[in-house]
Amino acid sequence: MTKKPCTHEYLANSDTGKVLICRDCGVVHLHMPNMSLRFDVEQFAEFAAMMTTASKRLGHESAETTRKRPTLTLVH
Numbered sequence: 001m002t003k004k005p006c007t008h009e010y011l012a013n014s015d016t017g018k019v020l021i022c023r024d025c026g027v028v029h030l031h032m033p034n035m036s037l038r039f040d041v042e043q044f045a046e047f048a049a050m051m052t053t054a055s056k057r058l059g060h061e062s063a064e065t066t067r068k069r070p071t072l073t074l075v076h
Contacts, residue, residue: 006022008029013019017032021041028044030037039047 004024006025006027008020008022011019011021011028017030020029020031021027022029026041028039028041030039030044
């Protein structure tokens with residue numbers, strides 16, 4: 001029995017890593033330094049939504065922290 005090798009298509013690529021998909025087997029590959037993860041398409045969509053939510057909250061918290069931080073005034 002011979003299995004057809006996966007054909008990977010790039011979905012995204014950056015300095016952080018890359019995301020590829022094999023449409024034949026429905027597996028999404030997330031490659032980052034020292035780590036590779038495999039998801040089915042539905043799992044990846046849920047993971048991406050979770051990371052988007054986390055990123056938005058992190059950005060919102062960072063903005064609030066910056067506003068609360070007192071400014072530094074230099075006196076000569």
